[in-house]
């Protein structure tokens with residue numbers, strides 16, 4: 001029995017700490033005993049077996065985090081509306097980007113809504129000291145011509161993304177920006193795959209970089225930020241079709257609720273599906 005125990009002890013791993021108490025790689029009991037016998041270490045515990053070296057072991061410095069791909073770059077941020085710019089501009093700035101906003105949204109209907117959203121961005125940009133490049137005018141007729149016969153949601157949205165990002169890419173190239181991106185990337189209501197494909201295609205054509213990142217994780221926070229700054233938050237995406245769709249959904253929901261009240265609990269309890277992006 002004694003012989004069996006003696007054979008097992010050398011196999012046991014011994015914990016090793018340096019003089020500052022930092023845990024090092026474990027060693028064998030045999031090596032631990034040699035270090036103690038040489039006066040280089042002392043036992044601090046037998047269970048679990050642990051020795052402490054009399055010297056400090058230099059540790060490698062933790063690797064510096066990789067800089068963000070936009071760090072130090074001039075970025076043109078296409079802004080669809082002030083609420084979507086809140087989280088997005090803040091996030092890009094935190095990554096070290098030098099951000100300039102860009103306004104071009106001829107899709108927004110009616111003109112009074114376009115002006116309201118533009119004015120909201122102007123006020124917010126002033127508050128956060130965000131420079132903004134404003135495309136003059138209101139190219140609504142061009143937008144309607146572009147989506148004509150492609151009015152289905154999805155199809156018309158691709159045309160809409162292309163129109164807005166094409167103008168943004170052109171301006172970014174003309175003014176020497178390093179990269180282009182868009183606040184549309186924060187919205188769960190937008191087709192991010194389509195935006196990425198269109199953005200990359202345009203960026204290649206104009207010789208700039210399109211920065212894509214799914215920023216939907218900031219969607220909840222963008223509502224908080226918009227409320228904090230008392231920003232106008234719209235209830236439909238922007239175009240005449242999206243306004244119609246949003247109002248139609250709300251009317252359907254209201255009808256369902258009315259019928260539900262008539263028919264008793266359980267019917268027509270679907271939440272209102274208004275657009276909030």
Ligand code: SF4
Pocket residue numbers: 107108153154156157158160161237238239240241242
């Ligand atoms: S729903 Fe929004 S993204 Fe789609 S076409 Fe209308 S404004 Fe553009």
